[in-house]
Amino acid sequence: xxxxxxxxxxxxxxxxxxxxxxxxxxxxxxxxxxxxxxxxxxxxxxxxxxxxxxxxxxxxxxxxxxxxxxxxxxxxxxxxxxxxxxxxxxxxxxxxxxxxxxxxxxxxxxxxxxxxxxxxxxxxxxxxxxxxxxxxxxxxxxxxxxxxxxxxxxxxxxxxxxxxxxxxxxxxxxxxxxxxxxxxxxxxxxxxxxxxxxxxx
Numbered sequence: 001x002x003x004x005x006x007x008x009x010x011x012x013x014x015x016x017x018x019x020x021x022x023x024x025x026x027x028x029x030x031x032x033x034x035x036x037x038x039x040x041x042x043x044x045x046x047x048x049x050x051x052x053x054x055x056x057x058x059x060x061x062x063x064x065x066x067x068x069x070x071x072x073x074x075x076x077x078x079x080x081x082x083x084x085x086x087x088x089x090x091x092x093x094x095x096x097x098x099x100x101x102x103x104x105x106x107x108x109x110x111x112x113x114x115x116x117x118x119x120x121x122x123x124x125x126x127x128x129x130x131x132x133x134x135x136x137x138x139x140x141x142x143x144x145x146x147x148x149x150x151x152x153x154x155x156x157x158x159x160x161x162x163x164x165x166x167x168x169x170x171x172x173x174x175x176x177x178x179x180x181x182x183x184x185x186x187x188x189x190x191x192x193x194x195x196x197x198x199x200x201x
Contacts, residue, residue: 005116009112015028019050021052022052028045031044034109036118039118040112040113041110043107043110045106046106047105048106050102052126063097063098064096066094067094067095073140077140085137088134092130098130101126101129101138103127105124106121107120118149120148121146122147123146126141127140
């Protein structure tokens with residue numbers, strides 16, 4: 001599920017994330033800040049919807065079904081969909097070509113310092129559609145996924161973010177200060193040596 005955010009993410013709507021099932025980019029919305037395991041997090045939400053284009057997922061789903069098979073599914077459909085489907089079925093070819101559409105939401109709590117997602121929830125639904133000629137009629141879901149990060153994983157990711165934060169502090173502050181001190185010492189040494197050489201000459 002991991003969504004990629006930069007180090008020091010911004011608390012506003014500035015990011016687009018790639019969604020693999022539709023193979024499109026969608027905007028990510030900032031929804032506020034909170035704390036997880038003592039660390040400040042920025043909360044983001046992604047909503048994605050579009051035709052299924054992932055070739056591996058498409059390979060696992062039938063590209064068409066005989067009319068008889070679709071008719072057997074009719075009792076499981078909602079009344080509105082049943083009425084539209086029954087009216088369009090006679091005009092459809094046999095077998096009936098199928099399309100698939102993805103609806104997905106991802107909520108991510110992202111460490112405000114390192115950009116590491118500490119907690120995420122995912123809801124993804126893939127539904128089968130039939131082209132009636134006048135419209136794309138959505139029949140029913142064929143795959144529904146609800147997933148979230150476990151408490152143990154949240155704790156481990158929080159520890160990882162804390163360690164990464166310490167390294168980031170070292171690279172951004174401690175190491176540059178140390179290099180500055182070394183540089184000043186070298187400059188002072190060079191000036192002193194230059195003065196000493198000048199007196200000797």
